Amino acid sequence: RSNAFEVLALDGVSTGILQFYTAQESADWLRAISTNISDLTLQNMKMANKCCSPSDQVIHMGWVNERLEGTDSSQLYKFKFLALKGSSFYIFSTPPVSTLDWVRAEKIYNLCEVLFKIHKLWLADDCWLQANLYLGIHQDFDLEDQRPYCFSVMVGHGKSHYFNVELGSELAVWEKSFQRAIFLEVQRTGSKTYMCSWQGDTLCFTVDFALGFTCFDSKTKNVLWRFKFSQLKGSSDDGKTRVKLLFQNLDTKQIETKELEFQDLTAVLHCIHSFIAAKVASVDPVFIDNQSIARKYMYSN
Structure with missing residues (x-):
């Protein structure tokens, strides 16, 4: 009602x-x-x-409804308390009161390895706007429920949490807060390195805010290849462990394909997205505001 x-x-x-x-x-x-x-x-x-130390500040926290997983629970939601603090995204059943409560969260995820995504906005003319903010990311949610103001947070190993808030203004605040928290964490971290493999060799893949992408041998530490963020022209993956990264060689202008395998491919792809988004935001701060679907529609209605 x-x-x-x-x-x-x-x-x-x-x-x-x-x-x-x-x-x-x-x-x-x-x-x-x-x-x-x-x-x-x-x-x-x-x-x-x-x-809290300057690097461990709470960016935002508040109540949401989380849709429970299961074949017969598509319409079943439970109250959860979310927080963006320091390097992590927290999910609680009750709000943290003491310092110890923060380590007792139901789930804790690294902010560089999550992806925030808006799914539904309820507009003034009673029409659904289904918003896919990030192209190329597969959406596998059943969005038949009639709750407005829905968003998801995609995490490692292809898993996701699906949330709903009561007001459009709350959705806009969560969108902006995730963008800010991830941006700050990328700048604080500077780089992230993941173990990977290709053709039997154990390699290391580094995403660096200043340098871009670097792949080196895990034993000898010899650099195999390095590309700037601007050289990444595309990518594809098998949805499991393997990804192909397409880079443009600055000298030949030809596209070079680099194929790698990761244990948690989703986390790596989210990390790449976080670093690229942070890089763009550092060069053009207005870009993030222009991408804000929630704020664009909530504040104009």
């Missing part, structure tokens, strides 16, 4: 279903309550950051 909602406390106590005369009145109250919850969460975030 568009004219009703429910408020739940941390201890599980519910207000019951609050029903209003009109959908607009319900929406006004929902927005007011959500704003108050966000303000209190922001206060807690600022207090937590006083005890």
